[in-house]
Amino acid sequence: MAGEKKVEQITDMEADFAQWYTDVCLKAELIDYSSVKGMFILRPYGYAIWENIQAYLDRAFKGCGHVNVSMPLLIPEGLLQKEKDHVEGFAPECAWVTFGGSEELSERLCVRPTSETLFCEHWSHILRSWRDLPYLYNQWCSVLRWEKTTRPFLRHREFLWQEGHTLHATAEEAVSETERMLEVYADCCENFLAMPVLRGIKTESEKFAGAERTYALECMMHDRKALQNGTSHYFGDGFTRAFGITFSDRNNQQAYPFQTSWGFTTRTIGGGIMTHGDNSGLVLPPRVAPFQVVVLPVAAHKPGVAEAAQALAGRLTAAGLRVKEDFSDNSPGWKFAEYEMKGVPLRLELGPRDIAAGHCVAVRRDSGEKTALPLENVEQSVQVLLDDIQSALFHKAKENLLSHTYAARTVSEVKAIAGGAGGFIKPMWCGDAACEAAMKEKAGVSSRCLPFAQEKLGDTCAVCGKPADKMVVWGVAY
Amino acid sequence: MAGEKKVEQITDMEADFAQWYTDVCLKAELIDYSSVKGMFILRPYGYAIWENIQAYLDRAFKGCGHVNVSMPLLIPEGLLQKEKDHVEGFAPECAWVTFGGSEELSERLCVRPTSETLFCEHWSHILRSWRDLPYLYNQWCSVLRWEKTTRPFLRHREFLWQEGHTLHATAEEAVSETERMLEVYADCCENFLAMPVLRGIKTESEKFAGAERTYALECMMHDRKALQNGTSHYFGDGFTRAFGITFSDRNNQQAYPFQTSWGFTTRTIGGGIMTHGDNSGLVLPPRVAPFQVVVLPVAAHKPGVAEAAQALAGRLTAAGLRVKEDFSDNSPGWKFAEYEMKGVPLRLELGPRDIAAGHCVAVRRDSGEKTALPLENVEQSVQVLLDDIQSALFHKAKENLLSHTYAARTVSEVKAIAGGAGGFIKPMWCGDAACEAAMKEKAGVSSRCLPFAQEKLGDTCAVCGKPADKMVVWGVAY
Numbered sequence: 001m002a003g004e005k006k007v008e009q010i011t012d013m014e015a016d017f018a019q020w021y022t023d024v025c026l027k028a029e030l031i032d033y034s035s036v037k038g039m040f041i042l043r044p045y046g047y048a049i050w051e052n053i054q055a056y057l058d059r060a061f062k063g064c065g066h067v068n069v070s071m072p073l074l075i076p077e078g079l080l081q082k083e084k085d086h087v088e089g090f091a092p093e094c095a096w097v098t099f100g101g102s103e104e105l106s107e108r109l110c111v112r113p114t115s116e117t118l119f120c121e122h123w124s125h126i127l128r129s130w131r132d133l134p135y136l137y138n139q140w141c142s143v144l145r146w147e148k149t150t151r152p153f154l155r156h157r158e159f160l161w162q163e164g165h166t167l168h169a170t171a172e173e174a175v176s177e178t179e180r181m182l183e184v185y186a187d188c189c190e191n192f193l194a195m196p197v198l199r200g201i202k203t204e205s206e207k208f209a210g211a212e213r214t215y216a217l218e219c220m221m222h223d224r225k226a227l228q229n230g231t232s233h234y235f236g237d238g239f240t241r242a243f244g245i246t247f248s249d250r251n252n253q254q255a256y257p258f259q260t261s262w263g264f265t266t267r268t269i270g271g272g273i274m275t276h277g278d279n280s281g282l283v284l285p286p287r288v289a290p291f292q293v294v295v296l297p298v299a300a301h302k303p304g305v306a307e308a309a310q311a312l313a314g315r316l317t318a319a320g321l322r323v324k325e326d327f328s329d330n331s332p333g334w335k336f337a338e339y340e341m342k343g344v345p346l347r348l349e350l351g352p353r354d355i356a357a358g359h360c361v362a363v364r365r366d367s368g369e370k371t372a373l374p375l376e377n378v379e380q381s382v383q384v385l386l387d388d389i390q391s392a393l394f395h396k397a398k399e400n401l402l403s404h405t406y407a408a409r410t411v412s413e414v415k416a417i418a419g420g421a422g423g424f425i426k427p428m429w430c431g432d433a434a435c436e437a438a439m440k441e442k443a444g445v446s447s448r449c450l451p452f453a454q455e456k457l458g459d460t461c462a463v464c465g466k467p468a469d470k471m472v473v474w475g476v477a478y
Numbered sequence: 479m480a481g482e483k484k485v486e487q488i489t490d491m492e493a494d495f496a497q498w499y500t501d502v503c504l505k506a507e508l509i510d511y512s513s514v515k516g517m518f519i520l521r522p523y524g525y526a527i528w529e530n531i532q533a534y535l536d537r538a539f540k541g542c543g544h545v546n547v548s549m550p551l552l553i554p555e556g557l558l559q560k561e562k563d564h565v566e567g568f569a570p571e572c573a574w575v576t577f578g579g580s581e582e583l584s585e586r587l588c589v590r591p592t593s594e595t596l597f598c599e600h601w602s603h604i605l606r607s608w609r610d611l612p613y614l615y616n617q618w619c620s621v622l623r624w625e626k627t628t629r630p631f632l633r634h635r636e637f638l639w640q641e642g643h644t645l646h647a648t649a650e651e652a653v654s655e656t657e658r659m660l661e662v663y664a665d666c667c668e669n670f671l672a673m674p675v676l677r678g679i680k681t682e683s684e685k686f687a688g689a690e691r692t693y694a695l696e697c698m699m700h701d702r703k704a705l706q707n708g709t710s711h712y713f714g715d716g717f718t719r720a721f722g723i724t725f726s727d728r729n730n731q732q733a734y735p736f737q738t739s740w741g742f743t744t745r746t747i748g749g750g751i752m753t754h755g756d757n758s759g760l761v762l763p764p765r766v767a768p769f770q771v772v773v774l775p776v777a778a779h780k781p782g783v784a785e786a787a788q789a790l791a792g793r794l795t796a797a798g799l800r801v802k803e804d805f806s807d808n809s810p811g812w813k814f815a816e817y818e819m820k821g822v823p824l825r826l827e828l829g830p831r832d833i834a835a836g837h838c839v840a841v842r843r844d845s846g847e848k849t850a851l852p853l854e855n856v857e858q859s860v861q862v863l864l865d866d867i868q869s870a871l872f873h874k875a876k877e878n879l880l881s882h883t884y885a886a887r888t889v890s891e892v893k894a895i896a897g898g899a900g901g902f903i904k905p906m907w908c909g910d911a912a913c914e915a916a917m918k919e920k921a922g923v924s925s926r927c928l929p930f931a932q933e934k935l936g937d938t939c940a941v942c943g944k945p946a947d948k949m950v951v952w953g954v955a956y
């Protein structure tokens with residue numbers, strides 16, 4: 001059965017990758033368009049995936065001592081302007097509220113594109129002493145960025161995310177928080193979403209507006225393009241000086257605290273589609289799937305079948321699994337295609353012959369492999385299969401990443417790889433921003449990050465030929 | 479200890495109820511002001527209360543079969559205008575986005591004040607057949623209403639809420655859904671928040687803009703004012719006709735479906751403060767409290783005390799309770815006042831003498847009552863005390879509601895009660911909107927609802943003297 005195409009209305013990814021992606025988003029009922037360009041509706045099945053991600057991350061944050069808060073939606077223009085680099089980065093893509101009811105506002109308000117300025121203003125009111133620190137805050141919300149080009153999950157004008165904002169007495173503590181939260185995201189990507197990541201630091205030109213340093217995770221999609229999936233920023237005391245946030249330190253001296261922020265968004269759902277999906281539609285890793293198992297009766301009208309299927313679904317639910325049952329009068333073929341398209345990791349079929357034999361038939365979404373599972377101990381054997389699917393998806397994606405990561409010594413080598421199969425390309429770099437800009441223009445790629453795991457693949461800059469000791473990963477990015 | 483005032487900076491409620499309320503909101507660190515009027519910051523302690531309410535309601539909704547979705551933040555003006563009564567009700571208090579980046583928009587977009595129009599537009603795209611119904615949707619988000627007068631929790635320009643939106647094949651099913659969800663809210667108020675409610679139907683003049691019928695819950699505050707706490711609306715097919723939403727019914731005929739919506743907001747936190755709070759600050763029912771128990775070591779420097787307190791906190795946490803420990807070097811007196819102000823239901827003190835006696839001292843926040851609890855089985859005795867506090871708070875609030883609910887036969891009787899001790903006032907009403915308007919103007923009260931539990935307290939209208947068979951509850955409302 002593996003590879004057999006069931007759902008005719010999805011375009012093949014080899015024929016048109018972008019259309020395949022849009023087809024999956026719409027036909028698996030993850031998303032719908034609204035009447036405002038770039039503002040998407042997350043339908044129940046798409047939102048359920050986000051809820052599972054939220055639950056995983058929220059538990060991780062609370063385990064680190066973070067607490068949730070709610071900040072206002074709107075930022076007065078004057079507040080946004082307090083930190084110079086920040087406003088330069090964000091003002092061009094803000095949506096502006098200019099009227100409240102029938103009254104024109106004396107100062108226009110932007111719908112938050114991110115909330116550093118709001119947190120800083122609040123902290124300036126409440127911070128007194130080193131005893132109050134650290135502040136370890138997080139907020140779940142949506143933000144607006146008035147993008148010109150938009151795509152489901154990958155680039156919305158409004159997207160859902162969490163934004164963590166923390167404040168610390170020392171720079172060391174803030175840097176260590178920035179790194180800790182990148183690792184929390186990496187854990188979520190690798191162990192929950194089955195998406196292998198490259199951990200690294202952004203170059204100056206690619207860092208967050210107002211940050212001193214930006215850490216990021218990069219994932220590789222089926223089409224070998226890069227997707228940034230989670231960022232963590234260290235701000236030093238840039239904002240706290242701009243906002244006049246001080247505290248009295250252990251020596252009773254007034255001092256400026258140090259700040260971080262970090263965010264993870266619904267774009268990761270798009271990344272998951274392009275990491276695991278296939279020509280039959282969505283493929284969801286079991287840990288994040290809204291339904292991990294679908295139980296389908298075969299010949300449900302025959303005596304005992306519906307009851308046996310219901311009992312099976314009940315047992316799996318009682319064992320803590322997320323189970324979908326479908327007893328509708330749609331044909332088994334239609335149901336197979338439907339739940340394949342929706343990426344349910346495991347299908348369990350149960351017909352009169354299976355019942356007689358004391359088993360059900362398990363069909364894996366990732367490989368199409370069929371196994372007869374004895375009904376005795378089915379809870380355990382289903383869990384084993386789900387764990388195996390989770391692990392297989394991760395390793396397949398890791399293999400894709402590793403086998404499409406290339407060394408390169410010159411701009412033309414980078415360009416040839418990017419224009420060919422594509423992937424992560426690792427030339428050496430002297431550190432000069434002009435060389436970065438030249439590579440971007442000539443090779444049609446952008447710098448993804450300076451990986452934590454640096455390799456010495458040469459000693460000269462791929463652009464200028466001068467001595468170089470930094471390895472940068474480049475790619476074509478979403 | 480009961481009634482002794484520990485926290486001097488909170489105004490007495492008898493001296494100035496409004497100032498007492500604001501003091502509690504700010505000094506218990508529930509909320510802070512932002513730089514935009516009416517847009518409040520929910521601080522960690524305030525937001526934690528909301529998270530507990532969210533968890534309770536979300537579980538209840540999912541138990542009823544509702545699924546969560548995410549709709550856009552912005553509504554095009556033309557979409558808002560599709561249902562005539564709805565736009566009349568909401569347009570005057572909308573905030574309008576007129577610029578995206580540097581570009582003026584061709585159609586202005588309002589920040590959602592509520593999302594009926596967005597759900598209807600989406601449904602018009604996806605609905606085909608009676609097999610698709612019912613749609614049982616919910617969304618957790620914030621909405622904006624550009625109010626002139628604002629107060630923490632009670633009236634925000636931006637507030638957090640959930641909005642449920644459902645679509646049904648028949649009017650009967652939609653009405654029954656409207657009533658079911660009111661009952662879910664009533665359960666949350668009474669059994670989780672310990673706030674007794676009056677269930678009823680709003681008069682025509684007080685119903686939601688565009689609704690055919692609005693059900694509501696009314697609570698009574700310490701100052702005998704009414705607080706509306708949860709509403710549920712039945713729309714008939716008004717919106718679905720306006721939006722052209724049709725489906726093919728069981729007889730293969732095109733038909734218009736029937737709609738409901740229902741909402742519950744952060745204003746309930748303000749209601750809880752004014753239902754349970756006292757002159758020492760917040761009083762939280764154990765089920766919703768971020769911390770149910772605070773464990774405080776007394777003479778923590780003496781050998782074994784800190785360890786014993788930590789062990790006690792650990793045992794209670796392991797038993798599933800939400801426990802705060804405070805081992806800071808603040809004085810016991812300061813800590814007592816701090817956690818009283820924050821409304822932690824139960825304080826457990828543990829000093830050298832307690833340890834020697836094999837007990838800890840439990841102090842109830844609601845009554846100040848002290849009990850020595852043997853450390854053996856302390857998990858069970860703490861749970862018994864918490865259950866008793868939860869129940870005592872409910873019954874005290876119920877007593878307040880019942881003892882300030884009055885029959886009245888004339889406008890001047892209503893006015894005298896409202897201008898005196900205040901409370902719920904129950905005159906009879908003929909059903910004429912003119913009589914309702916006259917009562918409002920002359921007695922300074924607004925109609926709260928037509929209670930489900932109607933009483934025949936007379937047979938003439940308190941305003942016009944004509945025959946009347948409806949009992950309306952009136953009051954001064956937040």
